[in-house]
Amino acid sequence: MKKLINDPANLVTEALRGMAAAHPELRVDHENRVVFRGDAPVRGKVGLVSGGGSGHEPMHGGFVGPGMLDAACAGEVFTSPVPDQMVAATQGVDGGAGVLHIVKNYTGDVMNFEMAAELADGIEVETVVVDDDVAVQDSLYTAGRRGVGTTVLLEKIVGAAAEQGRPLAEVANLARKVDDCGRSMGMALTSCTVPAAGKPTFDLPETEMEIGIGIHGEPGRRRVPLAPAREIAEMLVEPVLSDLDFTTDPVICFVNGMGASPLLELYLMYGEVAALLEKAGVRVARSLVGPYITSLDMAGCSVTLLRADDDLLSLWDAPVDTPGLRWGV
Amino acid sequence: MKKLINDPANLVTEALRGMAAAHPELRVDHENRVVFRGDAPVRGKVGLVSGGGSGHEPMHGGFVGPGMLDAACAGEVFTSPVPDQMVAATQGVDGGAGVLHIVKNYTGDVMNFEMAAELADGIEVETVVVDDDVAVQDSLYTAGRRGVGTTVLLEKIVGAAAEQGRPLAEVANLARKVDDCGRSMGMALTSCTVPAAGKPTFDLPETEMEIGIGIHGEPGRRRVPLAPAREIAEMLVEPVLSDLDFTTDPVICFVNGMGASPLLELYLMYGEVAALLEKAGVRVARSLVGPYITSLDMAGCSVTLLRADDDLLSLWDAPVDTPGLRWGV
Amino acid sequence: MTEVDGFVAWVRAFAASIESHQGELTDLDSAIGDADHGANMARGMAAVVAALDAAEFETVGALFKKVGMTLVSTVGGASGPLYGTLFLRIGTAAGEATSLDPDSVAKALRAGLEGVVARGRPEAGDKTMFDALSPALDALDQALTDGSPLSEALRAASQAADEGRDATTPMLARKGRASYLGERSVGHQDPGATSAALLIATAAETLP
Amino acid sequence: MTEVDGFVAWVRAFAASIESHQGELTDLDSAIGDADHGANMARGMAAVVAALDAAEFETVGALFKKVGMTLVSTVGGASGPLYGTLFLRIGTAAGEATSLDPDSVAKALRAGLEGVVARGRPEAGDKTMFDALSPALDALDQALTDGSPLSEALRAASQAADEGRDATTPMLARKGRASYLGERSVGHQDPGATSAALLIATAAETLP
Ligand SMILES: Nc1ncnc2c1ncn2[C@@H]1O[C@H](COP(=O)(O)OP(=O)(O)O)[C@@H](O)[C@H]1O
Ligand SMILES: Nc1ncnc2c1ncn2[C@@H]1O[C@H](COP(=O)(O)OP(=O)(O)O)[C@@H](O)[C@H]1O
Ligand SMILES: [Mg+2]
Numbered sequence A, B: 001m002k003k004l005i006n007d008p009a010n011l012v013t014e015a016l017r018g019m020a021a022a023h024p025e026l027r028v029d030h031e032n033r034v035v036f037r038g039d040a041p042v043r044g045k046v047g048l049v050s051g052g053g054s055g056h057e058p059m060h061g062g063f064v065g066p067g068m069l070d071a072a073c074a075g076e077v078f079t080s081p082v083p084d085q086m087v088a089a090t091q092g093v094d095g096g097a098g099v100l101h102i103v104k105n106y107t108g109d110v111m112n113f114e115m116a117a118e119l120a121d122g123i124e125v126e127t128v129v130v131d132d133d134v135a136v137q138d139s140l141y142t143a144g145r146r147g148v149g150t151t152v153l154l155e156k157i158v159g160a161a162a163e164q165g166r167p168l169a170e171v172a173n174l175a176r177k178v179d180d181c182g183r184s185m186g187m188a189l190t191s192c193t194v195p196a197a198g199k200p201t202f203d204l205p206e207t208e209m210e211i212g213i214g215i216h217g218e219p220g221r222r223r224v225p226l227a228p229a230r231e232i233a234e235m236l237v238e239p240v241l242s243d244l245d246f247t248t249d250p251v252i253c254f255v256n257g258m259g260a261s262p263l264l265e266l267y268l269m270y271g272e273v274a275a276l277l278e279k280a281g282v283r284v285a286r287s288l289v290g291p292y293i294t295s296l297d298m299a300g301c302s303v304t305l306l307r308a309d310d311d312l313l314s315l316w317d318a319p320v321d322t323p324g325l326r327w328g329v
Numbered sequence C, D: 001m002t003e004v005d006g007f008v009a010w011v012r013a014f015a016a017s018i019e020s021h022q023g024e025l026t027d028l029d030s031a032i033g034d035a036d037h038g039a040n041m042a043r044g045m046a047a048v049v050a051a052l053d054a055a056e057f058e059t060v061g062a063l064f065k066k067v068g069m070t071l072v073s074t075v076g077g078a079s080g081p082l083y084g085t086l087f088l089r090i091g092t093a094a095g096e097a098t099s100l101d102p103d104s105v106a107k108a109l110r111a112g113l114e115g116v117v118a119r120g121r122p123e124a125g126d127k128t129m130f131d132a133l134s135p136a137l138d139a140l141d142q143a144l145t146d147g148s149p150l151s152e153a154l155r156a157a158s159q160a161a162d163e164g165r166d167a168t169t170p171m172l173a174r175k176g177r178a179s180y181l182g183e184r185s186v187g188h189q190d191p192g193a194t195s196a197a198l199l200i201a202t203a204a205e206t207l208p
């Protein structure tokens, strides 16, 4: 295992220390491993709390700041944070207008946030669970779809709405609407290596790739022969388009890198995806290309489409000032 | 070789197509492989042209836009662009105030830009050659030091000065000053794979790393046993600090990822670097952490320090609006 | 009757067992999950051992609540709330008692399992820790009803847990991360069922 | 006397030789450079061949200027300007002539080498293409002075180029990318000297 780390057991602690040093505009609660915006709590504003396992950077800590999250809880690598962290975050961002928990749909995240919401008494908490991964069949009897790429777009859009002073119920409904309108699909060229495990999570021969992966280094739905970018784009875009009609509104198109795929390749993929969307009659209004919701050192990418009406687009365009996304300020 | 590409021969062309699709605010001349800011040429403003081999994204195309570059020429992977491209870029950005060529000190880049400057007749061209890599001994009899991390900071700072309307001679002198005040040192955990070559440029066993690498996947100055991040930070910071006195002014500290090292690790490295600087009495005024000048899919990092007086700091803070760096707008 | 000390010995034995099986749990979680179950459980149980070292417990309830709270606060992931709730409910069921008779032990464990069900809503055959715990507690009840002493009943429970753990291998996962693999989850033993079998095995080894 | 067609045959033979040695050139450049010399030269010479296919050349000068311009415009890197300048200067030296006698061939090649020196400022022993080209042209001059016919003189030049190329292996690089490796550049053959030796070898094979 080749990584820029000291001891796997201290990775998250030490990365947070570096993040605090690099971003004096943020406040890092090292004991609870919570990244706060520097001016939290903002009076009268709905507080946005997100979080999850580490290893997905810049998500979530890199999305803390004006126009996006108020706080992010960092768990161990690929492991949901614990309720204590979420309670500390919730208390630290409550400016009197209530708090929205943004939770990706993983059993661990859902259960820990659930416990935190029960424990954060006195504070009005709403929860949105993001589940946008079309690789997973949705069903009443299973854990349901994973939360992946849409989370990034949702945190930006809902962050802008909270910044405008919209009330909790409206912000929570908006978040659910964004989740309803977003779909993602991902693939991996290589496995990542979880530092504590010390070796790749799965073996993937030079001639094969995984389609339908999540963001925790888990194997995908199926393993197929390595293919050119053009065919990979089809394998990602087709299931997204057949799951939801994206021709009714303009879309935000997000091509995400899993961590070790260089930007050069991501732009190439974006070109392939854009060409497919054009052919399918989907109009792209905004785009985002880069490693924003990653899986440590996994090579690969995911495609997220979000159906975006005028409200969503203007919230997307609104100012945001975080380490990971910054514009309009 | 596992990459999100179609045919290595078309990689740069197709990546530029994706970039054009993702960034309608830029104008891409596909024939000449030049990325222009959408409103180039800007009348009365010194035009900034940079460029180099591809594979270092977001540098340079991702640094085109208001407050930074006016145009960037994209060569083949790790291969300097040709003079024709630079001439097209120079002509396309000349707003009557002359053009500055920002060239990283590699034989190929220097010679091709030299030929372009000779060919761009009628346009006043100044050139700055960036050579900040302390891994390479400077000498009259060699190719001299490579241009690496300082390039990013220079393009930002000089871009802001040009945006303010400073005249060519002043902009060029400022660029030389930034080069004089910046020093870098890099390391690799893994080799990158040049797509046309199809296999890693060098073999690096699981237990070793390269110290003193450049940005073209070339092996470094020496190969040493794999070490914890803390020791890696020392191996990078020490030669930088012994090459130039960084205690006289505040510094901009830039921890750069080589392409495949996740942000989590880069933040951890930043923490280690910041601790060493504090011990050495170096005051960090600004920081930048992330993959900005990369080597395809190489894992590793580099550290750049820039001695920055008030003028440099205020130029650093000035608005910039590019795909790769964006703030204040 | 099992005294507080006996339960402390169980918890410590479980921690030691997790520690020595950490690699195996992580390998199982690598195949159908995210390669952290070993690290998660080891981190949590190390914190539990530290908590046991730092305090004395008057009642069985206080002991298990501390264990549960510590797991909730240090593990995260799916196993944190699940094992945390398991121990919290055992603690609640045990209440102020300073020792438990065999039936109360079985009842407390049953309450723990109900906590797991309330938290994670697993059903039989979902390929989770439930598939080791549920048959184990059924076997425990049955053995006690048949008049076996606690240690023997726990051995039966441990055997049932092991069988339940083994039975997860051919299952298609419907809960937890492994469910994302669909058909590909078939043929792999569930990591949580594996750690749960260790829990029952160490009970059989330690509880008098 | 060598006619334009003879020189065209040389350039085509060089292109074919580059094509078949592309992998070797890239491997050499991987060891002490950035793994692109094979691709660079192949891309450039393919463009040159396309340009030759598309046009007729009246004069030796026009032919080599076209070759040089094409390389400058398609190769990039260090080798683009260097080989480009080499051919441009050969073209300038050849001028309006429609054929060259052996001495004029040698003079034109010498002008080409001076172009390389003007562009890259290589010195003997820097571990560059200069270390193959310079001894080759010295040998060519010597053989012609000794009264050898062109083809024989070019064979001597090619042998000297090969020896010069081989002599780069123990050198410590002082120019180009390999210079960044310092001591580690020792023990590797220079890629540019290797392609330069192919240039002279194909001249020996083709020029009458
Ligand atoms: N809904 C659930 N109900 C019961 N047990 C579950 C549930 N989801 C997951 N598990 C158990 O948790 C184990 C995984 O734990 P762990 O790897 O620590 O957490 P995570 O899945 O968050 O990485 C699974 O093997 C399974 O036995
Ligand atoms: N200053 C120089 N003078 C002469 N030849 C040089 C010089 N610098 C480099 N070269 C030659 O160029 C070759 C490398 O070419 P190439 O790999 O195509 O370009 P780059 O180094 O830009 O990747 C070297 O092997 C060397 O022979
Ligand atoms: Mg996990």
Ligand SMILES: [Mg+2]
Binding pocket: B053, B078, B079, B080, B108, D034, D036, D077, D078
């Ligand atoms: Mg090159």
Ligand SMILES: [Mg+2]
Binding pocket: C029, C033, C034, C035, C036, C037, C077, C177
């Ligand atoms: Mg797990």
Ligand SMILES: [Mg+2]
Binding pocket: D029, D033, D034, D035, D036, D037, D077, D177
């Ligand atoms: Mg090269």
